[in-house]
Amino acid sequence: MKGQNSGLANAVQVITFLLGMLVGGAGSLVIYAYSGWSGTMFAMACELLVLWAALLPLRACIEPILDTPFPASSSLGALFKQSGFLWAALVAITFKFSGSAMAMLLQPWLMDKSFNLAFAGTLQMSNLLCSAAGGAVLGFPTVRLLGSCRAVCVLVWPSTLLLGCLCLLQATGMVSQPFLYIGLGLENFIDGGFYVCIWAMLMNWSSKQQPGTDYSFLQCGESLTNVLAGLSITPLAALIGYDRTFLALWGAGALLLPFLAQASQKISHCRHNKD
Numbered sequence: 723m724k725g726q727n728s729g730l731a732n733a734v735q736v737i738t739f740l741l742g743m744l745v746g747g748a749g750s751l752v753i754y755a756y757s758g759w760s761g762t763m764f765a766m767a768c769e770l771l772v773l774w775a776a777l778l779p780l781r782a783c784i785e786p787i788l789d790t791p792f793p794a795s796s797s798l799g800a801l802f803k804q805s806g807f808l809w810a811a812l813v814a815i816t817f818k819f820s821g822s823a824m825a826m827l828l829q830p831w832l833m834d835k836s837f838n839l840a841f842a843g844t845l846q847m848s849n850l851l852c853s854a855a856g857g858a859v860l861g862f863p864t865v866r867l868l869g870s871c872r873a874v875c876v877l878v879w880p881s882t883l884l885l886g887c888l889c890l891l892q893a894t895g896m897v898s899q900p901f902l903y904i905g906l907g908l909e910n911f912i913d914g915g916f917y918v919c920i921w922a923m924l925m926n927w928s929s930k931q932q933p934g935t936d937y938s939f940l941q942c943g944e945s946l947t948n949v950l951a952g953l954s955i956t957p958l959a960a961l962i963g964y965d966r967t968f969l970a971l972w973g974a975g976a977l978l979l980p981f982l983a984q985a986s987q988k989i990s991h992c993r994h995n996k997d
Contacts, residue, residue, distance in 0.1 A: 888905075
């Protein structure tokens with residue numbers, strides 16, 4: 723889906739993904755309370771079986787059997803040669819690093835701040851709901867109104883600014899449940915909209931010849947970011963403490979801001995040249 727439709731496509735993708743995390747997380751806890759780990763693992767296996775059965779009828783329309791093989795251009799080599807590939811790949815790898823690292827560090831930080839487990843769980847659910855709402859209420863309309871590249875340039879500013887939410891709450895002594903709900907909820911709302919805009923832009927950049935290959939490769943970049951964030955953030959917090967780590971992540975987001983703004987303009991230019 724190209725153009726303004728890419729906003730709708732990625733809004734649906736982001737919202738359903740986040741709601742799946744929400745239902746799966748809370749649902750797994752409910753099952754665990756009644757049947758323990760073995761029941762939870764069995765329920766997950768059954769869910770995957772249902773998913774497999776549901777996907778089978780879709781294969782004919784999503785992946786039609788072709789009389790001729792895919793053209794030779796459907797390859798990673800063709801992807802690497804595309805105009806603007808380096809910009810698109812760097813955006814996919816970097817844009818989520820600070821946000822992912824903060825989300826990974828939030829749970830242990832809450833425990834060390836003596837918040838109870840129930841609050842940590844409900845805060846996570848609240849953040850996921852706010853992200854899903856941001857994708858629907860903010861991301862999709864912004865892409866429709868401004869186009870994906872301009873939408874990224876607009877939302878990257880408040881998204882980066884709100885990365886400092888935890889730093890500001892700690893500096894002002896306002897670390898309490900209501901302010902965490904409000905502050906992190908607003909951060910995730912804006913971030914959800916920004917997330918939709920980023921992937922709409924990368925979807926629009928993907929070539930018409932092999933869009934699935936291009937888009938899937940770029941999504942792997944975000945997975946790589948999550949791995950790198952997970953490997954680095956906990957040792958860093960253990961070394962310099964939570965406060966400095968949150969500040970460092972905010973600073974990293976600020977340093978990436980001009981790059982993301984410039985990269986979105988470069989991607990827009992490359993896309994127009996391809997068209």
